[in-house]
Amino acid sequence: MKKLILSLSLIALLVSCKNENSNSENQTDVAKAVENEVYEPQIEIMPISHATFVMVWDEKVFYIDPVGGAKAFEEMPQEDVILVTDIHGDHMSAETLLAIRNEGTILIVPEAVNEKIKETVDAAEVIHNDQSTSFDGFKVTAIPMYNLTEERLKFHEKGRGNGYVIEKNGYKVYISGDTEDIPEMRDLQGIDKAFVCMNLPYTMTVDSAADAVLEFAPKEIYPYHYRGTDGMLDVSKFKELVNDGNKDIVVTQLDWYPAED
Template sequence: MRFTFILLFSFTCYSAISQQFEKDVINTNKGPLTITFIGHGSLMMEFNNLVIHIDPSSKEADYSGLPDADLVLITHHHGDHCDAVAVEHLRKQGTATILTALAKEKLGLGEIINNNETKDFKFIKIEAIPAYNLIHKRDNGELFHTQGCCNSYILNIADKRIFIGGDTENTPEIKALTNIDIAFLPMNLPYTMTPEMVADAAKAFRPQILYPYHYGKTDTSIILELLKDEKDIEVRIRKML
């Protein structure tokens, strides 16, 4: 029994430390915000003893080895953004899950937030922005993400406004955003945006820091070239395939 416990403990510790992710620390007027780049569309944020997981996916990490969530935020119901196994690993007593209607239907839990609604979680204000395709379609002619089903989010944390795109194109709602400090914009084809679409959106709402994410095999040097003359937009490339 003792040997089993030691073995299990050792495996758990190894699982937690063997996953290496890039991190950035953003200074706010109320302390540091740490962003961990899990992979694809999966992010983790830590601020003032709160842990926020966004679109957790078991394809990107072993979530049993990551910190439990105070808040799980899900942009839409597709499996690479809405993973029941990952969510279950992250839940603890008091964990809040905020998500779309179709994501709740899939997971069987959580609090729905619809397009253009806002919710408060402790000291964080969450704004839901419509996320959808304008051009890119499936073989049957249906858009990959139809209007009304998916969310992007703005997280208002201290003095920072952080935009999480989820799966979307450069919609009018995104281009009309204001006062965005940090933006995560998707750049994988054929499901979301081309680098040109990302550049178009970024030039419209002008985030201070732009992270292209879940970009798959897209050449990230293209977005760097497209925005090289936009001196007030810092493009940061992290490992978010």
């Protein structure tokens, strides 16, 4: 009888161990499946003009450098987040912010912008270069934007404005703001979409912009902010330079100046 009981106990123990191993393997398989799942965001880009655009990302609505008054956004979805890069009139408009901003809208700005708007537009969140803020699964990091060329230093000094990297689930979107091909841009890694400026005399040339893009190699690049004092820069040349250097980078040209077509 004792031998029978011992045998039954051993069988029960073996079955239990087998079940535990099976459950453990199942849990491991599920964890691996989640880990290997590729996040595919739903992103729509709607240019307004020059540096101003709307980005809808997984139903979260971002307004970038909104200027042009309420009329410019009449047909756009209501914003959840507003990002302002700099104090210049093609990026910052207190009147537009007052006209479009809704209760609960997150407004993220550099300190220099806040100083200009704080008397009329309240509750802005200030972040400085290299600082971050997070909300609803998104992380926004302020990236430096400034001039390098001696004759252009007067336009954008280092530390005043913010470019931005917006990130969710490892997917990254870079918005350059007004800048030249600075080391901080060239050092960016893992960028999926990038918006890079090029206009003279205020930012940089097409060649400089293309060279920087080839170095940090985003998956997709949107040339924007390319109207200078002498007209539009040659974005077709920009695309040619980028794709000659790296055919895998997708160059997407949108209509940033519809009123000037």
